[in-house]
Amino acid sequence: MDLLQTLKIALRALRTNKMRSFLTMLGIIIGIAAVIAMMAVGAGASHVIAQQIASIGSNIILVVPGSTTSGGLRMGSGGAQTLTSDDVRAIMNECPSVALASGTTRTTSQVVYGNMNWSTLIVGATPELFGIREWQVATGRSISQQDQDGAAKVCLLGQTVADNLFGADDPIGKMVRIKKVPFTVIGILESKGQSPQGTDQDDAVFVPLRTAQIKLSRSSFPNTVGAVIVQAKSEGLLDKAEEEINSLLNQRHRITNSKEPDFSTRNLSEILAVAEQSSKAMSLLLGAVASISLIVGGIGIMNIMLVSVTERTREIGIRMAIGARKNDILLQFMTEAVLLTMIGGVIGILLGAGGAVIVSRILDWPTLISVQSVTVAFFFSAAVGIFFGFYPARKAAGLNPIDALRYE
Amino acid sequence: MGNVIALNDIRRVFTMGDQQFEALKGVSFCVGQGEFVAIMGASGSGKSTCMNILGCLDRPTSGEYQLDGVDVGGLDPNQLAAIRNRKLGFVFQGFNLLARTPAVENVELPLVYSGIHAKERRKRALAALEQVGLAGKEGNHTSQLSGGQQQRVAIARALLNNPALILADEPTGNLDSTTSEEIMNLFTSLNQQGITIIMVTHETDVAAFAGRRITFKDGRIISDSQTGQTGLTRQTA
Numbered sequence: 001m002d003l004l005q006t007l008k009i010a011l012r013a014l015r016t017n018k019m020r021s022f023l024t025m026l027g028i029i030i031g032i033a034a035v036i037a038m039m040a041v042g043a044g045a046s047h048v049i050a051q052q053i054a055s056i057g058s059n060i061i062l063v064v065p066g067s068t069t070s071g072g073l074r075m076g077s078g079g080a081q082t083l084t085s086d087d088v089r090a091i092m093n094e095c096p097s098v099a100l101a102s103g104t105t106r107t108t109s110q111v112v113y114g115n116m117n118w119s120t121l122i123v124g125a126t127p128e129l130f131g132i133r134e135w136q137v138a139t140g141r142s143i144s145q146q147d148q149d150g151a152a153k154v155c156l157l158g159q160t161v162a163d164n165l166f167g168a169d170d171p172i173g174k175m176v177r178i179k180k181v182p183f184t185v186i187g188i189l190e191s192k193g194q195s196p197q198g199t200d201q202d203d204a205v206f207v208p209l210r211t212a213q214i215k216l217s218r219s220s221f222p223n224t225v226g227a228v229i230v231q232a233k234s235e236g237l238l239d240k241a242e243e244e245i246n247s248l249l250n251q252r253h254r255i256t257n258s259k260e261p262d263f264s265t266r267n268l269s270e271i272l273a274v275a276e277q278s279s280k281a282m283s284l285l286l287g288a289v290a291s292i293s294l295i296v297g298g299i300g301i302m303n304i305m306l307v308s309v310t311e312r313t314r315e316i317g318i319r320m321a322i323g324a325r326k327n328d329i330l331l332q333f334m335t336e337a338v339l340l341t342m343i344g345g346v347i348g349i350l351l352g353a354g355g356a357v358i359v360s361r362i363l364d365w366p367t368l369i370s371v372q373s374v375t376v377a378f379f380f381s382a383a384v385g386i387f388f389g390f391y392p393a394r395k396a397a398g399l400n401p402i403d404a405l406r407y408e
Numbered sequence: 409m410g411n412v413i414a415l416n417d418i419r420r421v422f423t424m425g426d427q428q429f430e431a432l433k434g435v436s437f438c439v440g441q442g443e444f445v446a447i448m449g450a451s452g453s454g455k456s457t458c459m460n461i462l463g464c465l466d467r468p469t470s471g472e473y474q475l476d477g478v479d480v481g482g483l484d485p486n487q488l489a490a491i492r493n494r495k496l497g498f499v500f501q502g503f504n505l506l507a508r509t510p511a512v513e514n515v516e517l518p519l520v521y522s523g524i525h526a527k528e529r530r531k532r533a534l535a536a537l538e539q540v541g542l543a544g545k546e547g548n549h550t551s552q553l554s555g556g557q558q559q560r561v562a563i564a565r566a567l568l569n570n571p572a573l574i575l576a577d578e579p580t581g582n583l584d585s586t587t588s589e590e591i592m593n594l595f596t597s598l599n600q601q602g603i604t605i606i607m608v609t610h611e612t613d614v615a616a617f618a619g620r621r622i623t624f625k626d627g628r629i630i631s632d633s634q635t636g637q638t639g640l641t642r643q644t645a
Contacts, residue, residue: 005520016508318504321465322565323493323521325486401465405504 027297032348042283124212337389345381497566
């Protein structure tokens with residue numbers, strides 16, 4: 001028996017009981033729609049996290065000073081001022097797995113322009129930072145090595161700061177005051193959006209590290225840096241770079257086994273990979289919940305197919321008497337079941353995709369419908385049909401033609 | 409001419425629990441090409457069991473059955489299905505047509521299972537419908553046809569694969585006497601065209617159309633007589 005004829009017979013059987021066919025499909029429709037919608041929401045979340053990871057730069061290791069103990073009072077991580085610009089230079093020059101390193105300082109201060117002012121984060125950074133974070137200027141120019149070496153009083157504004165201080169004006173070349181020191185605005189950084197922690201990365205002003213150390217810090221050790229941001233040469237070299245930094249700084253700071261290190265390293269990509277993993281696990285979990293409804297739908301299909309086999313016992317007998325083999329009958333009922341689930345699957349995919357679009361419109365939640373999830377959903381619905389259609393179909397094929405013909 | 413059917417000492421034993429029931433107790437007969445045979449007998453006489461075995465729907469417990477030169481005894485269910493498809497045509501008491509299906513699609517059903525191309529199927533189905541006097545009714549659904557017309561559709565279906573043998577099980581059982589006669593006349597004319605027919609019936613006037621009458625009782629043949637009704641069978645039997 002050819003496939004086209006089998007399909008025709010199956011379609012006719014489904015059309016005969018339109019309402020029943022639809023209700024049978026409903027379980028699959030809801031299941032597939034749920035799977036598609038859940039996967040779209042989950043993929044949207046993963047996409048956002050991936051974007052955030054890209055925004056902090058790739059293959060990054062953060063080196064922060066350790067804690068100090070002063071009179072029994074431990075100051076917590078970053079409390080000590082033990083990292084210096086010399087350490088940064090040593091990391092760049094002596095660690096073969098390190099591509100770039102930049103010392104940074106952070107302080108919060110009021111920035112004043114004319115009669116406007118805005119409290120923001122003032123970051124002192126060497127020019128390497130913008131390479132590590134892959135952060136370009138939108139207008140103007142970035143901080144140069146000359147600015148750094150000469151401790152020039154220039155600054156780069158984040159998009160948020162520029163908007164709040166200057167509004168529609170062009171900030172380039174204008175003077176702003178930070179801690180009463182006048183700075184010339186040389187550029188505006190392109191917008192980075194939210195960090196993975198949810199803070200606005202554009203709400204910051206960048207000045208050359210040396211300028212920050214000399215002009216803005218009241219520290220008695222102007223050479224210290226708040227943190228070192230290091231970029232490894234590749235993802236595979238991240239662990240090696242971390243090791244190299246640790247042993248280099250241990251040596252430079254004369255840390256022995258008995259002494260607690262006065263710095264610590266953190267692999268940022270690792271933290272974010274964990275975040276991404278958990279979002280993936282979340283969408284997997286949602287998918288698993290949705291698959292349960294698919295199984296329930298499949299049982300519904302099996303139930304109706306069993307009823308259908310009983311109802312059509314006589315038809316099966318006729319077909320067998322006329323020369324249908326067991327496999328012909330098996331194929332016919334399997335086709336019917338798979339057709340049911342595949343039509344249900346397609347409707348479910350459309351509904352799920354539509355639902356995902358509506359969710360992203362109304363709740364402003366990013367959703368992503370991947371070709372992969374649609375393909376998986378489609379073949380999964382077919383698989384449900386094959387799995388749950390097999391038992392009824394085998395029952396039909398196993399009928400004795402004499403009994404089937406006499407069935408009333 | 410050779411025998412279409414040769415039964416030799418066919419026995420069929422049904423086992424229910426520890427009870428055994430022998431429905432056929434050694435049946436032997438031959439049917440030649442072009443014969444029109446009526447099988448008669450009271451219910452429980454074994455005629456239906458014999459019919460099922462003849463129709464390759466059931467297999468004998470012991471004995472030998474040759475259909476059109478093929479020893480059917482050793483065939484597996486799929487081979488039996490193919491035999492039913494190619495060599496046999498069935499006509500049932502209850503017509504056994506597919507409901508909600510046009511007449512022509514009912515007729516072409518055997519060809520669907522023998523893998524004949526759709527166009528060829530349709531052509532041969534229409535020809536068969538014309539042969540049974542139902543030209544123009546091919547689009548009608550089963551429910552739109554009268555009993556006699558439905559039985560004609562069933563006969564057209566039985567004819568379609570040019571079978572060696574048509575098996576009719578009480579073909580007039582559900583029909584009134586006028587329609588019964590029409591159907592029997594159709595069988596007679598088909599027989600005169602050379603088609604071998606075996607028909608189970610318990611009505612004597614229906615059996616009278618056949619050229620040979622085999623009577624069953626308690627799983628045995630008690631009489632096998634030529635009635636000499638049809639011209640063709642007399643020459644060939």
